[in-house]
Amino acid sequence: MSCAYSHITCAPWGTIMIASVRGVVQAIETGYLVLEIGGMGVRVAVPESIFDETVVIGVELQLWTQLILRQDSLSLYGFSDNEQLHLFDLLLGAPGVGPKLAMAIVSGMSVDGLRHAITSDQPELLSRVPGVGMKTAQKISFYLKDKIDDKQISAEDGTFNTVDAELLEALTTLGYSVVEAQKAVRDTDVNSSDDLEDRIVLALRYLSK
Template sequence: MIGRIRGTLVEKQPPEILVDVAGVGYEIHMPMTSFYQLPAVGEEVVVYTHFVVREDAQLLFGFADKLERGLFRELIKANGVGPKLGLAILSGMSASQFLASVQNEDVSALVSLPGIGRKTAERLVVELKDRLAKFGKMQSIAVPPPSSDLLSGGNTIVNVNSAREEAQSALIALGYKPAQASKLVDSVYTDGMESESLIREALKAAL
């Protein structure tokens, strides 16, 4: 299993990145909570990974720290939760917010996430409440405010249309329907917003 990757961040296309390790490029899917913490393109990055092998694909999922990866691993053990839905859950709320929702049996908060209906939310609470108790003493994962350099990938001038399209594409990849993704982006967009801050605000608006 590939548990950690350290290399040069080559591309950032939320929710995916490309990391170069000794000439080999690894495509990694990340929840947005981890994506926001990435350095600029061209800098070194360390990503904790979970490797998924399917009949039709081999996929790498990456996280900013072991804690978030551990929560992801518990999530995908739950009935009806695959890696894609696990990624969407950890993009829609931080690990600490998800833990609080499960421990407090806050079904309404979970239902606000893409792909989570009421029955699924109730099942997650039942299945995960005891299993996630070991994470109970965790400190909230701090998501630092993104700098303009980080958001622009280091040296990229952001185009308004491309920023909106990128944000919509990211939301769709996380499980939102196209019309819903477009509506969320339009509801939070203001002049000059870059794609990652636009995604962040759209996800907040969905809760």
């Protein structure tokens, strides 16, 4: 069976597997985008990082997707790249992690930040994500430990270590997301001072730009 639409990937025997979608942004909602695809408005759950990019109504967008079937619902989850999708899929296999929590983690941490938290055995970084307690973070870290390759971590994120944990906690307490806090730690010279207050000031200057 062949697909009627170029944006849908079909498996043999007529089974439709939606591996990716491409369409025009029709509406922007909290945690969702509505894409116009083949004359239909398709609602796709997306991570917060999507909204940091140039996503506006009327722009064409391609997302890597996973379709999740439940007894009472059919939900499509979309990501800006295959790496995000892969981590989302891995998280779904962890004990006690469903689509909502997996999406919260992908939204709350960068891909490299999540990899580093797992490979460096720092579940406390995962626990900074809203909705993820320390016990859940430890379970996720243990489950993913042998499934994520630390060689995939970029050189920039390789410098992220436990010294920055206090700064991360301070920034997230002030209302910044884990992604924003990690970016501030990575992109500013916060380690030029050993004083936490000085480091917070440097990070806040960066985040206020």
